[in-house]
Amino acid sequence: MVSHSGLITVMQRAARKAAPRLRRDFGEVEQLQVSQKGPGDFVTIADKRSEQTIVEELRNARPDWGMILEEGGVIEGDPSKPRWIVDPLDGTTNFLHGVPHFSISIAVEDKKADGTPEISHGLVHQPLTDESFWAEKGRGAWLQDRRLRVSSRRNLDEAMIGTGIPHFGRGNVAQWSRIFGAIAPEVAGMRRFGSAALDLAWVAAGRMDGFWEDDLDIWDSAAGVLLVREAGGYVTDYRGQAKMFERREYLAANGDLHSKLHKLLAGALR
Numbered sequence: 626m627v628s629h630s631g632l633i634t635v636m637q638r639a640a641r642k643a644a645p646r647l648r649r650d651f652g653e654v655e656q657l658q659v660s661q662k663g664p665g666d667f668v669t670i671a672d673k674r675s676e677q678t679i680v681e682e683l684r685n686a687r688p689d690w691g692m693i694l695e696e697g698g699v700i701e702g703d704p705s706k707p708r709w710i711v712d713p714l715d716g717t718t719n720f721l722h723g724v725p726h727f728s729i730s731i732a733v734e735d736k737k738a739d740g741t742p743e744i745s746h747g748l749v750h751q752p753l754t755d756e757s758f759w760a761e762k763g764r765g766a767w768l769q770d771r772r773l774r775v776s777s778r779r780n781l782d783e784a785m786i787g788t789g790i791p792h793f794g795r796g797n798v799a800q801w802s803r804i805f806g807a808i809a810p811e812v813a814g815m816r817r818f819g820s821a822a823l824d825l826a827w828v829a830a831g832r833m834d835g836f837w838e839d840d841l842d843i844w845d846s847a848a849g850v851l852l853v854r855e856a857g858g859y860v861t862d863y864r865g866q867a868k869m870f871e872r873r874e875y876l877a878a879n880g881d882l883h884s885k886l887h888k889l890l891a892g893a894l895r
Contacts, residue, residue, distance in 0.1 A: 638682060644755070651753070695712045708734050715729070760851045775857050781885055801839075
């Protein structure tokens with residue numbers, strides 16, 4: 626049995642408390658009431674209930690911590706303490722259409738010695754499969770009790786690459802098309818699964834060899850970025866810098882493939 630910190634235990638408990646209701650709601654997806662949050666970005670009652678459950682659990686454990694929530698926005702806490710970053714249902718469109726690929730994402734944003742923020746703990750939980758991908762900074766990435774490593778493939782023509790496709794009201798279609806046009810002919814396969822948090826977890830687990838997407842919010846990506854890095858992978862923005870969260874751009878892969886993908890991506894954006 627792999628030992629992990631009390632924070633990971635708290636995060637797993639919160640996700641597993643929210644998961645059964647999400648599974649039930651997913652089974653009754655046709656009957657769910659749906660409200661429209663924005664163009665192409667739907668929020669279900671299930672989403673809100675999941676967030677409420679997770680927030681209650683996290684608050685019970687760390688009542689003075691702040692939060693960044695997909696639905697509830699920013700909740701201020703003690704500024705000297707870490708804060709939670711929560712996406713209670715990543716893959717809402719999949720969920721609404723009965724596609725069994727969605728996740729809960731919880732991360733901890735702490736501060737380095739110099740005061741700059743960093744992600745120290747991350748969890749991506751798949752309610753339908755009960756898979757918990759988790760990572761602690763400096764302690765590796767794990768799926769349950771199994772250590773994760775990114776794919777060891779070195780050649781693009783053997784690599785399967787994930788992405789997110791811009792949809793109505795979100796993303797730059799022209800830019801995405803240029804990047805896709807540069808990468809797709811060079812790789813073995815392209816996939817668009819519809820949950821960025823799970824996509825990044827799958828890169829950490831070696832199920833996909835790489836991933837790129839932009840216009841992602843920090844709650845979509847914080848836990849996944851830590852998972853990839855702790856599994857031995859690289860995550861940068863499109864300029865090859867570590868400003869993913871600020872620029873909302875993400876390119877993730879192992880070292881060999883990351884450099885090759887970045888070269889293709891950068892060439893497409895010139």
